[in-house]
Amino acid sequence: xxxxxxxxxxxxxxxxxxxxxxxxxxxxxxxxxxxxxxxxxxxxxxxxxxxxxxxxxxxxxxxxxxxxxxxxxxxxxxxxxxxxxxxxxxxxxxxxxxxxxxxxxxxxxxxxxxxxxxxxxxxxxxxxxxxxxxxxxxxx
Amino acid sequence: xxxxxxxxxxxxxxxxxxxxxxxxxxxxxxxxxxxxxxxxxxxxxxxxxxxxxxxxxxxxxxxxxxxxxxxxxxxxxxxxxxxxxxxxxxxxxxxxxxxxxxxxxxxxxxxxxxxxxxxxxxxxxxxxxxxxxxxxxxxx
DNA sequence: TTATGATACTTGTATATACAAGTGATATTT
DNA sequence: AAATATCACTTGTATATACAAGTATCATAA
Numbered sequence: 001x002x003x004x005x006x007x008x009x010x011x012x013x014x015x016x017x018x019x020x021x022x023x024x025x026x027x028x029x030x031x032x033x034x035x036x037x038x039x040x041x042x043x044x045x046x047x048x049x050x051x052x053x054x055x056x057x058x059x060x061x062x063x064x065x066x067x068x069x070x071x072x073x074x075x076x077x078x079x080x081x082x083x084x085x086x087x088x089x090x091x092x093x094x095x096x097x098x099x100x101x102x103x104x105x106x107x108x109x110x111x112x113x114x115x116x117x118x119x120x121x122x123x124x125x126x127x128x129x130x131x132x133x134x135x136x137x138x139x140x
Numbered sequence: 141x142x143x144x145x146x147x148x149x150x151x152x153x154x155x156x157x158x159x160x161x162x163x164x165x166x167x168x169x170x171x172x173x174x175x176x177x178x179x180x181x182x183x184x185x186x187x188x189x190x191x192x193x194x195x196x197x198x199x200x201x202x203x204x205x206x207x208x209x210x211x212x213x214x215x216x217x218x219x220x221x222x223x224x225x226x227x228x229x230x231x232x233x234x235x236x237x238x239x240x241x242x243x244x245x246x247x248x249x250x251x252x253x254x255x256x257x258x259x260x261x262x263x264x265x266x267x268x269x270x271x272x273x274x275x276x277x278x279x280x
Numbered sequence: 281t282t283a284t285g286a287t288a289c290t291t292g293t294a295t296a297t298a299c300a301a302g303t304g305a306t307a308t309t310t
Numbered sequence: 311a312a313a314t315a316t317c318a319c320t321t322g323t324a325t326a327t328a329c330a331a332g333t334a335t336c337a338t339a340a
Contacts, residue, residue: 011161013271016201018158020278021151061156087305087318119274127270131153134259138160206327227288227335
């Protein structure tokens with residue numbers, strides 16, 4: 001059985017890596033009570049209070065409709081506040097999210113430790129650089 | 141606005157790459173009438189008639205329950221047949237899937253061309269190797 | 281040989297995500 | 311100034327995917 005007929009396919013390999021990383025990310029973020037993506041959004045909002053929703057979509061490279069959904073949940077959980085001004089929606093942190101920030105960042109660091117322990121610190125660093133470079137070259 | 145506070149995070153970057161690749165994969169596979177994952181499964185089944193469902197899960201690195209769902213759909217669309225023998229489920233191609241195989245492989249090649257055009261052929265090759273290496277080191 | 285445990289799969293359920301189409305606000309053109 | 315286009319977001323809908331728990335089969339040990 002040829003287990004690796006797809007190993008030369010970037011799409012296939014990247015998806016597999018993504019699923020593996022997602023699994024450990026969920027584990028590490030579980031102490032925050034949030035899935036990793038929500039943690040990333042909260043970090044972004046905490047760092048940039050009043051950020052427009054569309055900017056979150058840009059940074060996270062998610063569809064605007066997806067961001068609406070995610071921020072909806074954060075809002076209903078009192079993790080953020082929103083104000084609509086004209087066609088823009090600005091997203092603000094709450095005391096809840098500010099209090100949670102350290103825990104989120106700690107989870108993020110644990111995630112980093114988890115995968116660097118598995119992959120190797122130098123390899124991880126290089127790989128991340130190459131992956132991000134690829135992302136940029138696909139966004140033009 | 142710091143757009144790249146996450147660019148050093150493998151989880152974040154890999155997810156972004158995965159979404160980008162998924163988008164073009166869906167475009168290229170659209171001529172087959174199937175989403176890319178189904179195409180990959182059909183290629184696997186066409187190459188290994190009678191493959192056990194669990195082996196598909198191994199190769200594709202998907203949860204067995206996910207494979208059940210995907211193969212359910214392929215079965216109801218007459219793309220595969222299944223036989224249960226004891227605790228195993230063996231998956232077989234049909235004439236429909238065999239006829240479709242060339243188209244699937246063509247889509248797969250178009251996908252390859254798409255991302256190598258964007259990322260660069262040599263960079264893609266190296267990146268794929270590193271990504272797959274990372275996958276392996278996370279599966280131990 | 282029966283009991284226990286492991287294996288292979290399925291089902292129930294939850295969720296992140298995207299796309300298409302909609303709404304309302306702003307900008308641009310005529 | 312009115313018409314049109316663009317922008318920012320939301321809503322409706324679909325789907326891939328995972329986890330937990332279930333079922334049935336097989337293997338191992340008592």
